[in-house]
Amino acid sequence: MPTLLEVKNLGVTFNYEETSIQAVKDISFKLDKKKILGIVGESGSGKSITAKSIMGLLPDYPDHTLSGEIIFNDAHLNKFSNQSFQKIRGKDIAMIFQDPISSLNPRITIGKQITEVILQHKKIDKKQAKAMTIDILEKVGIQNIERNFNAYPYEFSGGMRQRVxxxxxxxxxxxxxIADEPTTALDVSTQNQLLELMKSLYEYIDTSILFITHDLGIVYQFCDELIVMKQGEVVESGSVETIFKNPQSAYTRHLIDSIPDLYAPKTPRQINSDTLLTFENVSVDYPIGNGAQFRAVKHVNLNIKSGESLGIVGESGSGKSSLAKTVVGLNEISEGYIWYKNLPLNLFSAKEMKSLRKDIQMIFQDPYASINPRFKVIDIIGRPLKIHNMINDENALEKAVITLLHRVGLDESFLYRFPHELSGGQRQRVSIARAISMNPKVIVCDEAVSALDVSIQKEIIQLLKQLQEDMGITYIFITHDMGVINEMCDRIAVMQNGKIIELNDTERLITNPQAPYTQKLISEVPTVPKY
Known part of the structure; x- marks a missing residue:
């Protein structure tokens, strides 16, 4: 099989004012035509830096040194000027980025952004470009094309933005x-749909795929070859089946052993019988122009007990995040009430809600959009402690932030870094550290572990569970990963089209789902056989 892309002895070093960090260390691999090559590894292992090197998208700051060769169709890409890259970038080599909100222009409609890409590389008129845009949007599962073609990125859920x-x-x-964590924010049914779409593309037009992910279940089902990276180096490579059957590296075995098991037996927990949160006939509407409203959440009734972990699952756009954001006051309730300790949250003013911020925190789905890009990590995590007068001394603040970093798998070397200097998974860990800094009673986790590799994901879940045991924290846990739900949650609420269609204990719902939609969700979960 002819080689389409070859990376030889690639090295990438970032040069800061006082130090240098070697992010990628002398790695080599080949991508043949009509093959899918997976790259897995922990956050910060160099996966995304490798991909950006191939695309010619390494940042201008910090200054970097790139060594080795990147050869595409006999052309040496690392010798290309930016102008030369623009001719092939998007047309011959395309990339699906990890972070959709920072990759889409917030001021331009979805439809226009895609048609602009088409018009830049194809000699066709705007009408033909629009037809191509509508066709591809329908293929990736975007519904209501007439409305969504002219929608802006902020009007879409995280999963819908990733589809775009x-x-x-x-x-x-x-x-x-090059797909850099392309299914991170997607539910399993949409994930499978998009994987099939990418697979059909490479089968019919000789497209090859470099697939970067932390989801080993997807790798097992989707990829032909696999590279395992750690700290910028390749620790193992080979066919997917060979590596999963007989991993040679202890690190690879650790990753495989960390995969959440959907059917792992659960040990029942004793949960306080007191109800902490009550959703009473809650509905949420969004304006869609011309005075019209779109109802994202429809008449939800739900009780959550103190110290409970309630998982909420469903497809992108099902209303999961819209419902969760009402708890922290980020979405207004159109109808109904939310009661917290017999207090009606949606009747509180913004000033009154501030006093409850220590009690109710949120870990957002998109870490890059939810942290200030101008703040260093110490400021991001430490700011809530200052605002609520929990710590005022700078030395004590630094010690507290270091402790929080250690609890989420980072160290003091991250204290004075900016968000753009962190990988996606590292940014999410900073967001988690910020949320737990307040010792809250309720944490709303909106895809809180979706950006993390399986080993760190397992550590974070254990951390959240330990915090719950020690402090009695109540979790509302939104995710598309049913294995994580099984490990983390006591009960599951399944949402579809803004409504809760099934609610049950986790083990009962997974082993005996009643609603056809729930049955479909569970049947589509990617699994890895135990060898």
């Missing part, structure tokens, strides 16, 4: 598709 990014990358049918 995938559509943008696929629309020109590239020779090489």
């Amino acid at each position: 990014m995938i559509a943008m990358a696929l629309v020109l049918e590239p020779q090489v598709l």
Whole structure:
């Protein structure tokens, strides 16, 4: 099979004022035509830096040194100017980025952004470009095309924004598709739909795929070859089946052993019988222009007990995040009430809600959009402690932030870094550290572990569970990962089209789902056999 892309002895070093960090260390691999090569590894292992090197998208700051060779169709990409890259970037080599909100222009409609990509590389008129845009949006599962073609990125859920990014990358049918965590924010049914779409693309037009992910279940089902990276180096490579059957590296075995088991037996927990949160006939509407409203959440009734972990699952756009954001006051309730310790949260003023911020925290789905890009890590985590007068001394603040960093798997070297200097998983860990800094009673986790590799994900889940045991924290846990739900939650609420269609204890719902939609969700969960 002819080689389409070859990376030889690639090294990437970032040069800061007082130090240098070697992010990628002398790695080599080949991507053949009509093959899917997976790259897995912990956050910060160099996966995304490798991908950005191939695309010519390494940042201007900090200054970097790139060594080795990147060869595409016999052309040496590392010798290309930015102008030369622009001719092939998006057309011959396309990339689906990890972070859709920072990759889409917030001022331009979804439809226009995709048509602009088409018009830049194809000699067709705007009408033809619009038809191509509508076709690809429908293929990636965007519904209500008439409305959503003219929608802005902020009007979409995280999962829908990721579908748009995938559509943008696929629309020109590239020779090489680099997918950097493309399914992180997606539910399993949409995930499978998009994987099948990418697979059909490479089967019919000789597209090869470089697939970067932390989800080993997807790797097992989707990829042909696999590279395992750790601290910038390749620790193992080979066919997917060979590596999963007989991993040679202890690190690879650790990753495989960390995969959440959907059917792992659960030990029942004793939960306080007191109700902490009550959703009473809650509905949430969004304006969609011309005075019209879209009802994202429809008449939800729900009780959550003190110290309970309630999981909420459903497809992107099902209303999960819209419902969760009402608890922290980020979405207004159109109808109904939310009661917290017999207090009606939605009747509180913004000033009154501030006093409850210590009690109710949120870990957001998109870490890059939810932390200030101008703040260093110490400021991001320490600011809530200052605002609520919990710590005023700078030395004590630094010690407290270091302790919080250690609890989420980071160390003091991250204290004075900016968000753009962190990987996606590292940014999410900073967000988690900020949330737990307040010792809250309720934490709303909106895809809180979706950006993390399986080993760190397992550590964070154990951390959250330990905090719950020690402090009696109540979790509302939104995720598309049913294995994580099984490990983390006591009960599961399944949402579809803004409504809760099934609610049950976790083990009962997974082993004996009643609603056809729930049955479909569980049947589509990617699994890895135990060898």
